[in-house]
Amino acid sequence: MARLSPLPAGSVPEVADIFEAAQASGRFIPNSQLILQRKPAILRALRALGAAVLDPAGEVPLGFKRLLAYVVSRVHGCHY
Secondary structure (H helix, E strand, C coil), X not given: CCCCCCCCCCCCHHHHHHHHHHHHCCCCCCHHHHHHCCCHHHHHHHHXXXXXXXXXXXXXXXXXXXXXXXXXXXXXXXXX
16 A cells, blocks of 8 residues: 555646656656656656566566566565
8 A cells, every 4th residue: 555645647737748648649658657757766666667577578578578577566565
């Protein structure tokens, strides 16, 4: 359970572009990102980290990375 309530997508103008792009492509927006709108620099850094980890040009195949992320989430009780 989050200690802070998620803000509606795009509530913070500095990061509205992130949520507009996600909504336009039909992607799910995690509550963690909706909460992190309060700290735009951290939200942008977290997204950059995620993009680097899931870079398809890496040594580990993208499908395996996604499978691993799913298994780790399930082990920790995440049902997304």
